[in-house]
Amino acid sequence: MPRTPRTTNTAARDADMLDQTVTAVRAAGSALRERFGEVVPYRTREELMHALAGNDDAALDILRPRLTQLRPDAGWVEDELDGGALPDGEWWVVDPAEGNVNHLHALPEWAVTATLVRDNQPVLTVVHLPMTGDTYTATAGAGAHLDGRPLRVSQTTDLGLSIVATSQARPDEDATVVRRVGSSITAMLFDALVVRAAVPATLHLLNVAAGRADAFWQFAGARADLLPGALLVTEAGGRISDAQGRPWTPQSESFLASAPGIHTEAVATLSR
Template sequence: MSDFVTPVLLMQTLAAVREAGRIITEAWEKPRSIKYKGPIDLVTETDVAVETFLGKRLREILPEANVLGEEGSPAARPEGTTWIIDPVDGTTNFAHSIPQCGISLALWRNDTVEMGIVYLPAEDELFHAVRGEGAFLNGKEISVTDESDVEHALVATGFPYSIREDIDIVMQNLRAVLMTTQGVRRFGSAATDLAYTACGRFDAYYEIRLKPWDLAAGWLLVEEAGGKVTLYDGVTPFDFGKGILASNGKVHKAVAALITDTDD
C-alpha cells in the first residue's frame, strides 16, 4: 500500500484532472489547430493548453515533484518524484472527434508508479489507481477479466509512429494474434487500451515504442485491477523503452508466445 499518496493528494489530483478535462470538452466542437511533430505524429493547441494547465496545478499540489510531459519536456524518462503527463493521449482521435482520447497522468516515485489516472472526458470515464489500493472507474472498483482461453480473448494493440520502419514486425505480430484470438481492436490510444484492459473490456493489450507518458498510468491501473504487465516475453518486469504486454494474467503466457519485440 502506498504511504505517499494520501487521500487529500488523491482528491486534489482527481479534481485537477477533471478540470483539465473540461479544456478538452470545451474544444470538442471547435476547429482544431494542428501541427505535425513527425509524418503522422500531430499536436493540437488543446494538447498544449491541457499540459500547461496541469503542470501549473500539479506544481501547486506537490511542489517538490518534477513534471515530465509529452509536449514540454526534453527528458526521456522520469527521475526522482515526477508527474508524468500525456495531456491528450490519442491526439489523432481528438483531431477527428473520436471519443477514445483523454488525459493520462501518473505519479512516479522510487522507481515505481504510485498513482495513475486516465480520464476520457468525451465519455466522462475517470479511471484511477493508487498502489496497493485497487483500481476504480468513476469511483467503482474494477477488475480484469477471468478469461483463460486465448482463443476467446479480445486483444488490443497499437501501431507506432515508426510504423513505416516497423511494418514487418507489426504485421507479423498482428497476423499471429488475429489468427489465434477472438479478435483485435486498435483504438489509437494506449491509455484507453490499458484502462479498458483494467476494467475487463479487453483481455490483453500489446504495443511497441511507447513513451512513459503513454502508459505509466495505465500500467498501474492494470496491475491494481489484478492483471499482469511485462515485456513481450511475458516474464521480464516491464520497463520504459520496451514493448509492453498487459493482460488479465490468465492469457498472458499464451499472448506472449504470439508476439515478438523489435529487440528480440
C-alpha cells in the same frame, strides 16, 4: 510490475493527493471538451503539429500549476513521447491530450492523464475521459477504480476466446518496429478471437483493467501512454510484462498487459 507496499502515512498522503489530481485532470478535460467539435483541417505536418500543440497547451495551462502545487519538488516530463527510465525521485508524467489526433478528427476516443512516478514506479494515476465523464484512478497497493467502483481484469483462460488490442507508439516509428507490429497482429489474428488496433494505448489499457478486453500489447512506446494503464491493470489484478514475458520497465522495448489466465498464451503468440 508488482504492487508497491505503502506505509499508512504514505497511503493517506497519496489518497488525498489522488482527490486533488482528479480535480485538476477533470478541469483540463473540460477545457479540451470546449475545443472539441468539428474536424480540424490541416494540410501540412507543421499545421498538424500546431493544432496538436494548441490542445496540449490548453490542458497544460491548467494541469501544470495545480500539479506543481501538489508536489512542488516533483520533476515534470515535458514530452509525452519520451521513453526510458527517469532519474530517482518524484516525477509527474502527464499526457494533456492522450489521443490528441482523434480529438482533431472529431473522434471521441481521447483522454487526459496524470501519473505520479516515484523512483521509476507509478504510484498514482488519473485518467479522465471527457466525452463520457468517466474517471479511472489507481494508487499503488490500493486498487484501481472507475468513479469509485473497483475494477477487476477478465477471468478468461483461453486466448482463443479473447478480445485483444494493440496500438502504434508513434506516427514515424522505426521500420523494424512497424514490421514487428504487423507480424504480431497477424499472429494474434490466428490465435485470438478479435483483434483491435487503434490509438491511444491508454484507452485499450482501461478496457483491460475493467475486464472488457483481455490483453493489450505494444512495441516501443512512451512513458505517458503506458504508465497510467500499467498501474491500473496491475491494481485490477492483471499481469504486466514485456512481450517475451520478462519484467516490464519504461526502458523495455515492448509491453504486454493481460488477464492472468491468458498471459502465457499471449507471450507465446507474440514471441513467434
